[in-house]
Amino acid sequence: MQNSNSLWSNVTKKRVPHAPLKEELETDIAIIGGGFTGLSTALHLLNEGQKVSIIEAAEIGFGASGRNSGQVIPTMSGTEPDAIIKKHGKAGLRFAKLIANSAQYLFDIVKDENIACEAKQNGWFQPAHTPGRLNLSKKRVEAWSKLGGNVSLLNAKESADLIGSDQWYGGLLCHSGGHINPLALVHGLAANVKKQGGQLFENTPALTLNKVKSKWHIKTAEGLIIANKVMLATNAYTDQFERNLSPKQSRSIIPVVTYQMATEPLNKALRETILPEDHAVSDTRGDLRFFRWDARNRLITGGALINQRDAETRLKDIIGERLNQTFPNLGKPKFDYVWSGRIGMTADRMPRFYNPEPGLWSWTACNGRGVALSISLGNAFAKALTGTPIDELPIPITPIRPYPLHSVGTEVAPKLLAYYRWRDNREVA
Ligand SMILES: Cc1cc2nc3c(=O)[nH]c(=O)nc-3n(C[C@H](O)[C@H](O)[C@H](O)COP(=O)(O)OP(=O)(O)OC[C@H]3O[C@@H](n4cnc5c(N)ncnc54)[C@H](O)[C@@H]3O)c2cc1C
Secondary structure, three states, X not given: OOOOOOXXXXXXXXXOOOOOOOOEEEEEXXXXXXXHHHHHHHHHHXXXXXXXXXXXXXXXXXXXXXXXXXXXXXXXXXXXXXXXXXXXXXXXXXXXXXXXXXXXXXXXXXXXXXXXXXXXXXXXXXXXXXXXXXXXXXXXXXXXXXXXXXEEEEOHHHHHHHHOOOOOOOEEEEOOOXXXXXXXXXXXXXXXXXXXXXXXXXXXXXXXXXXXOOEEEEEOOOOEEEEEEEEEOOHHHOOOOOOOXXXXXXXOOEEEEEEEEEEOOOOHHHHHHOOXXXXXXXXXXXXXXXXXXXXXXXXXXXXXXXXXXOHHHHHHHHHHHHHHHHOOOOOOOOEEEEEEEEEEEOOOOOOXXXXXXXXXXXXXXXXXXXXXXXXXXXXXXXXXXXXXXXXXXXXXXXXXOOOOOHHHHHHHHHHHHHHHHHHHOOOOO
16 A cells, blocks of 8 residues: 555655645635646646645655656557447547547646656657557547647657667557656645645545535545535545545545556666657557656666566566566666556446536546557646536536446456456457
């Protein structure tokens, strides 16, 4: 549960946490959860002149926002824009356009808010691991271009030059993508929320969330927030601190643990041969190969395991060997950091947006692609919370549908990696 062993916790400038809530207060909008979604929504609301109060159960960035790989990606994983539009119609089209523009949106916020987070907008590349997947890349280039995405198709030679390895067949390059230090970004957002008059309380888990007459009441251990509206920005960590906060929402995703790893700082000569132009890369496999540099010459990668036993030692071996095969010059590197986090998954690989009662908004299920998305959603949720009609929002709202036999699904989910590996080795049309 801790993220103190992450690379980001160890290299990011320390900050003094905000004090917990110890009073009763009234606010226009209460936000539960201090990650990208909650803080981005807060910033947009503050610009609209709203009074905003945020409570975070642990420290700012404790959830996925402070422990992800920092790859800024303007696409979804495992679902295509056409499928989103087919399923959700006009709202789906608005959402797909939001995704296509999401990486640019993030880098613009970083610039406008003057946040030092090691941001590099050098592009995100998705190399195809089979010729059939390259056909998929071509279709993706067409689809995302139509939605306004700044994308192009690379051939095998261009892919090899970009990555420093000839193991892929070409792929989809998103020019607006890149990478960041996610913990520095989430800290920067929080500092700006505070500067602009937002109230922030850390180490303050919401224990209950109830409508009392026309107001929302959020109880914490030593305080109470009374709000006109609420953004539940707890995403895949919704049941982490209080199981009954929103149990239906918690059971509408299957939470999956994924591991991140950072090598020791590598030498300049290696850095010039691997990802020489500093792109972020995640390939077309279900058992994803992904890597990027950080600002201190560490290569950041990771993976998932079917069996979590002795995870750190086994990952160092398995992922080290993968890197060795991909970049023989590198050999099997030494890893200084291994950490993990929770990703919310759904069977159709689509995010879920909820408005279960008037004045209450939430989302979950990034399916592994939520850095650029959650920051961009801040604008959409701020509009939702200040009265923009649902049929104008870029968020396709659905009823909350918990998975039946959720605990069995959660238990079985890591085993699906075996299926993904099998599918990765099969060609697609
Ligand atoms: C290991 C990992 C790697 C990833 N890598 C990438 C990547 O490279 N690129 C990409 O696009 N996406 C990636 N993602 C996904 C991305 O990080 C998330 O989609 C995004 O950060 C979600 O932000 P959020 O603010 O919605 O949720 P979170 O950051 O999870 O924030 C939710 C917050 O709610 C708080 N909370 C929970 N319960 C309560 C309560 N009762 N009271 C108060 N607060 C509460 C939690 O402590 C948490 O801080 C990754 C995710 C993980 C876990």
